[in-house]
Amino acid sequence: MQSSIEVMPSEAMPPVEPSGLPPYRQASRQGHPDETLVRVGQTVIGSPFFTVIAGPCSVENEDQMISTARSVKDAGATILRGGAFKPRTSPYSFQGLGEKGLQLLALARERTGLPVVTEVMDSSDIPLVEAYADMIQVGSRNCQNFSLLKKLGRVQKPVLLKRGLMTTVDEFLMSAEYILASGNPHVVFCERGIRTFETATRNTLDLSAVPVLKERSHLPVIVDPSHAAGNRRWVTPLAKAALAVGADGIMVEAHINPDGALCDGEQSLRPEELKDLVSSLGLMAAFFDREMQAI
Ligand code: PEP
Numbered sequence: 001m002q003s004s005i006e007v008m009p010s011e012a013m014p015p016v017e018p019s020g021l022p023p024y025r026q027a028s029r030q031g032h033p034d035e036t037l038v039r040v041g042q043t044v045i046g047s048p049f050f051t052v053i054a055g056p057c058s059v060e061n062e063d064q065m066i067s068t069a070r071s072v073k074d075a076g077a078t079i080l081r082g083g084a085f086k087p088r089t090s091p092y093s094f095q096g097l098g099e100k101g102l103q104l105l106a107l108a109r110e111r112t113g114l115p116v117v118t119e120v121m122d123s124s125d126i127p128l129v130e131a132y133a134d135m136i137q138v139g140s141r142n143c144q145n146f147s148l149l150k151k152l153g154r155v156q157k158p159v160l161l162k163r164g165l166m167t168t169v170d171e172f173l174m175s176a177e178y179i180l181a182s183g184n185p186h187v188v189f190c191e192r193g194i195r196t197f198e199t200a201t202r203n204t205l206d207l208s209a210v211p212v213l214k215e216r217s218h219l220p221v222i223v224d225p226s227h228a229a230g231n232r233r234w235v236t237p238l239a240k241a242a243l244a245v246g247a248d249g250i251m252v253e254a255h256i257n258p259d260g261a262l263c264d265g266e267q268s269l270r271p272e273e274l275k276d277l278v279s280s281l282g283l284m285a286a287f288f289d290r291e292m293q294a295i
């Protein structure tokens with residue numbers, strides 16, 4: 001009996017090119033065997049350094065941002081994060097402070113000396129975000145927004161590219177390739193968990209993607225255990241696992257008062273938890289041939 005199930009056309013990757021390189025030519029390790037170091041302000045991300053990026057999910061107000069930034073610096077992290085344009089599931093949730101949030105990030109940088117990374121959601125905001133940020137984040141929901149990626153290929157600032165919820169490693173590599181092919185070689189991958197059948201955690205942290213990406217690409221790879229776990233209790237063990245599996249750093253959410261956070265408080269580390277995490281990573285680093293990045 002003939003099956004009535006229609007086979008959907010395959011979404012397979014384009015074949016290996018005549019040059020022998022994979023279709024992610026410039027991101028590929030084959031054409032570029034050495035590790036790439038990506039400069040962010042006065043610091044760099046990439047092997048042998050291990051970088052800790054920390055900060056609140058969203059910039060909320062001056063007090064919250066400056067006191068959180070100080071605790072991030074005090075813990076030993078070397079890059080500050082904070083969202084000014086927030087991709088929220090509900091249009092009624094806090095959407096971020098926009099330009100005011102960028103100004104507060106710049107103030108936090110001035111007060112602490114830490115470079116800042118923040119998300120751009122809409123390509124029309126690229127010039128604004130570029131003017132304030134030391135590194136521009138592409139959120140998971142925009143990982144395959146190719147017109148945004150092409151435009152980020154024309155900026156001078158480095159890009160932190162977060163993996164999409166349903167993006168395969170091959171697709172993730174191709175997303176980076178869009179930025180590289182458009183002229184910006186400064187890209188860092190960020191594994192932040194993917195959507196699976198599992199609901200015990202917010203997302204499933206795909207730690208396997210780290211050695212795979214490191215093998216296939218010369219670009220640095222960091223891990224965001226906060227958006228993967230969804231709960232601060234699991235952030236520390238996952239961050240340690242990220243170091244052990246060969247990541248070049250982590251990005252974690254941290255807040256001066258997580259219970260009062262406007263966004264993602266339950267997965268944000270308290271100041272003392274962040275400090276303990278960074279010191280544990282420092283102890284682990286030598287064993288894994290890593291140098292903790294310091295400012
Ligand atoms: C974030 O890092 O602020 C964020 C929204 O994460 P993601 O894009 O991974 O969901």
Ligand code: MN
Pocket residue numbers: 057058227253263264
């Ligand atoms: Mn968040």
